[in-house]
Amino acid sequence: MQFIDKLNEATNNKYEFLRISKLNLDVGASSLSVVCLLPQDITEDKFSENDKKVIEEFCRSQVPDTFALKIAFVKNLINQEAVSKQVFNYISLKHQTILTQMDPSITDVKIDGDRLIIDLYVYSTAQHYCEHSGFKEKLAKHIYNQNCVNKVIVNIKVCKTVDTGKLLKEREDIKYVDNGEIEIVGNYHYMVGKDIIRKPRYIEKYKKEMDGICVCGTVSELKRVNIIDKSSPDRRVKKVLFKFVISDSTGKMDCLYFAKLRKPKKGEKEHSTCLDLLKDGDDVVILGNYKYSDFSNKNELLVTKLALCKINYEALAKRREDIKLANKIKIFQTPKAYEVDMNESLLDMLGHCDYIMNNKFVVFDLETTGLSTETDDIIELGAVKLEEGKIVEYYNTLVDPKRSIPEGASKVNNIYDADVKNSPYIEDIFGFFVEYCKGYILVAHNGAGFDFKIIRRLAGQLGYPLYNEMVDSLTEARNILTKSRRHSLEALCEHYGIVNKNAHRAYEDAEATAKVFVKLMDDKYLTQSTPK
Numbered sequence: 001m002q003f004i005d006k007l008n009e010a011t012n013n014k015y016e017f018l019r020i021s022k023l024n025l026d027v028g029a030s031s032l033s034v035v036c037l038l039p040q041d042i043t044e045d046k047f048s049e050n051d052k053k054v055i056e057e058f059c060r061s062q063v064p065d066t067f068a069l070k071i072a073f074v075k076n077l078i079n080q081e082a083v084s085k086q087v088f089n090y091i092s093l094k095h096q097t098i099l100t101q102m103d104p105s106i107t108d109v110k111i112d113g114d115r116l117i118i119d120l121y122v123y124s125t126a127q128h129y130c131e132h133s134g135f136k137e138k139l140a141k142h143i144y145n146q147n148c149v150n151k152v153i154v155n156i157k158v159c160k161t162v163d164t165g166k167l168l169k170e171r172e173d174i175k176y177v178d179n180g181e182i183e184i185v186g187n188y189h190y191m192v193g194k195d196i197i198r199k200p201r202y203i204e205k206y207k208k209e210m211d212g213i214c215v216c217g218t219v220s221e222l223k224r225v226n227i228i229d230k231s232s233p234d235r236r237v238k239k240v241l242f243k244f245v246i247s248d249s250t251g252k253m254d255c256l257y258f259a260k261l262r263k264p265k266k267g268e269k270e271h272s273t274c275l276d277l278l279k280d281g282d283d284v285v286i287l288g289n290y291k292y293s294d295f296s297n298k299n300e301l302l303v304t305k306l307a308l309c310k311i312n313y314e315a316l317a318k319r320r321e322d323i324k325l326a327n328k329i330k331i332f333q334t335p336k337a338y339e340v341d342m343n344e345s346l347l348d349m350l351g352h353c354d355y356i357m358n359n360k361f362v363v364f365d366l367e368t369t370g371l372s373t374e375t376d377d378i379i380e381l382g383a384v385k386l387e388e389g390k391i392v393e394y395y396n397t398l399v400d401p402k403r404s405i406p407e408g409a410s411k412v413n414n415i416y417d418a419d420v421k422n423s424p425y426i427e428d429i430f431g432f433f434v435e436y437c438k439g440y441i442l443v444a445h446n447g448a449g450f451d452f453k454i455i456r457r458l459a460g461q462l463g464y465p466l467y468n469e470m471v472d473s474l475t476e477a478r479n480i481l482t483k484s485r486r487h488s489l490e491a492l493c494e495h496y497g498i499v500n501k502n503a504h505r506a507y508e509d510a511e512a513t514a515k516v517f518v519k520l521m522d523d524k525y526l527t528q529s530t531p532k
Contacts, residue, residue, distance in 0.1 A: 003034075004145070007058055015055065017042070019076065019148055031068040034059055037076040039148040076148040078116070080109040083143065087118060090142050095135065097330045097400075097428035101126035103159050114150040116143060121159045129332040129424075130156045133432035182216055182248060183312040183319075188285060191274050192257065193305035196287050204250035209291055209299060215253060216285040216311060217246035219278065227258070237261060242275050246284060246301075249316055254296070255286065257303040275306075283311045330424045333397040335436065338384065352389035353525035356518055361386040361471075362440040363514035365506045366451050367413040369401055373453035377401035378426050379415050381433065382506030384514045385440065391514055395436060396507035398423035413504045427462055430455075434464045441469045445489045445513045448472040473517045480524050492516045 004020050022035035036055065038047060056071055063069070084107050091099050101123045108119035118139075122130055130136060140152040182200045190196075200216040222244040229238035242257045259273035278284075287305040292298070364383035370376035378399045385393040398415065400423045410416050433455075444451035452470050459466040477487040484495065493500050493512055496519045500512040 003062075006062070007055065010058055011054065015047075015051070017148055018055075019145055021074065021076075021146065025063070029068075030064075030066055031070065032059060032063045033070040034072070036071065036073045037146075037148055038073055040075050040077055042075065078111060078147055078149070080111065083109045083116060083118070083147065086143055086146050087120070087139065090139060094138075095428050097332075097424040098122065098126060098130065098135065100328045100330055101332075106159070116147060116149050116152045117155070118143065118152065119155045119157055121157050123329060124158050125329055126332050127156060127158055128334045129428070129432055132435060133429075134435055135431060138431075183315045184216070184285065185310040185312050188307035188309055190305070190307045191278065192259075192303060192307075193287070194307075196285055196305050196307060198287065200285055202250040203246070203248050203253050206253070206290055211289045212287065213290050213301070214285070214287050215246065215248070215301070216283065216309060217248040217253070218311070219244050219246055219282045219284055220280050221245045222278065222280050237271070240273050240275075242273075242278070244278075244280075246286065248311070249313065249320065253290075253301050254298065255288070255301045255303055257306065278308075283309050285309045329422060330400075330428075331422050332424055332429070333395065335385075335393050335395040338391045338394050352518060353522050355525050356386075356389045356521050360440045361443050361514070361517070362437045362468075363443040363473075363510050363517060364451065365444060365509040365513060366454060367409075367415060367504070367506045368454070369403070369405055369409050371450075373450060373457065376454075377403070378454065378458075379405060379409070379420055380413070380506040381429070382508070382510040383433070383436070384507075384510050386443075386514050386518070389518050391511065394507060394511065395433075396510075397429055399426050399429065400424065401426070415505075426458065430458055430462055431464055434459070434466060437468055441471055443471045443473055443513065443517050445509070445516075446472065446474045448475060471517075473513055473520060476517075476520050476524070480520055489513060489516065492520075 003023055004018070007018070008016055017039055019037040020034065021037045022033070024031075024033040026032075052073060056069070059071055060069055084104075087107060087109075088104055091102070103121050106121045108121075110117040110119075120130070120139075136154045136156060140154045143154075144152040182202070184200075188196060196214065198212075198214040200214045203215050203217060206213055206215070222242070225241040225243065226237045227239040227241055229236055232238075239261065240259045242255075242259060244255050245252050246255055247253075257275060259275050261271040261273060264271055285307050286301065286303055288301045288303045290299055290301050293300045362383050362385055364381065366378050367380035368376045368378055379401050380396070380398050382396040383394065384391045398420045400420045402425060405415060405417055405420070442452070442455075447470060449472075452472070456466060458464075473492075474487055477484075477492055481487065481492075481495070484491070489500070489509060489512060490503065492498075493516060496516060498512055498515045498519075500508055502508040503512075
């Protein structure tokens with residue numbers, strides 16, 4: 001029970017207007033510090049010095065006599081900025097995924113008498129989660145405990161400033177080499193070679209030596225170095241080396257081009273080169289070979305083709321910001337209706353045992369970073385709802401474990417770091433999973449040895465009550481199919497003629513387990529009721 005609840009119970013709710021802003025019990029230092037918030041308009045007749053002594057005596061009763069007690073009473077000055085900060089701090093601490101899905105700049109706090117109304121704006125990808133996971137209620141309770149108000153209302157609204165669907169699609173569609181990354185305005189004006197077909201990539205993409213790269217940027221530090229023909233008597237200029245730097249919004253690259261001299265045209269006195277008109281500040285697109293130079297001890301781009309162009313830097317910057325934002329978006333999956341094929345629907349017409357028909361089940365499976373129930377993390381959670389012997393709905397989500405997935409785990413479940421990059425963290429989908437399972441019996445294959453242990457551990461760590469009855473289909477299989485030596489999910493699917501569409505992935509394993517479980521329970525209960 002919370003400290004404030006104990007106080008209200010001990011004082012018959014006389015001080016229900018009071019809130020505990022800060023409570024610090026330091027066992028090592030043998031001290032208890034409490035900061036009590038009082039309504040801004042509290043009067044002496046409602047909260048006197050004698051009331052303070054009552055609360056101090058209660059606090060003293062909660063710790064040994066040897067503990068030092070520090071207690072302060074502060075009037076709660078409610079304002080929009082302070083409440084907005086409380087909202088942001090709570091989400092930062094408890095719901096990191098939601099933090100990437102919201103726009104704090106348009107969080108709206110209204111003070112309506114003794115009520116606080118908070119409008120929280122999130123991206124469309126997180127709306128369903130926020131509405132159906134208990135997140136709203138937990139946030140409202142936290143803000144209520146931080147302020148002397150009678151009620152806190154949290155409304156979830158969708159950001160109108162961000163088209164998440166477009167951003168997610170753009171993230172999926174971007175193929176750097178094929179589609180290019182930098183927008184060129186107008187046509188190329190070739191100086192060296194012609195027909196640059198490839199589209200330019202960001203300079204930052206090139207870290208190693210590579211032939212045939214295409215980049216573009218703005219020219220700077222242009223230098224012209226004459227190469228003398230030492231074998232000629234008059235030491236005439238043989239070639240001209242052009243050295244310059246190009247830079248886009250991501251990096252810089254040193255470039256070299258050895259230009260041949262052209263014979264003077266009529267009216268011209270000096271030889272010329274194809275790059276004579278190139279100058280600092282020009283935008284160029286270049287095709288060339290990125291090589292290490294022993295002379296300069298760094299990589300340099302040897303130009304084979306070069307054209308003047310005009311780079312749309314404004315669009316480039318916006319595109320990079322859009323992609324950056326898209327990469328931050330976490331994808332919250334929502335439950336979906338289960339579609340059965342004709343063969344499955346025919347099987348569903350068969351009668352099932354009373355246990356299956358009279359109960360509702362959530363059959364689930366976990367994919368994790370390893371086999372430890374104490375230290376390994378979930379990377380995929382799949383579940384199906386089983387009602388009257390039929391799968392009616394399924395839920396499946398990848399989970400970002402906040403660490404690299406071990407190679408051994410990836411080889412088994414084929415889930416890699418890149419796959420979970422835009423998936424939510426477990427603390428931000430576990431609350432939804434608990435809500436999803438309310439009123440259902442939980443079923444998992446080898447649940448007693450693995451899956452149940454993990455979700456119980458998380459329920460304790462994240463503060464979610466988990467009261468569901470749990471049934472391990474592996475234990476049931478061993479008790480029912482006593483003549484069989486093999487009771488793995490694979491063996492049971494083979495025994496019952498069930499196809500597991502994609503073994504070692506959470507949703508498909510959960511789906512197969514549900515079908516196996518129905519068959520097991522029919523074998524168990526229908527066989528028992530059959531007259532001998």
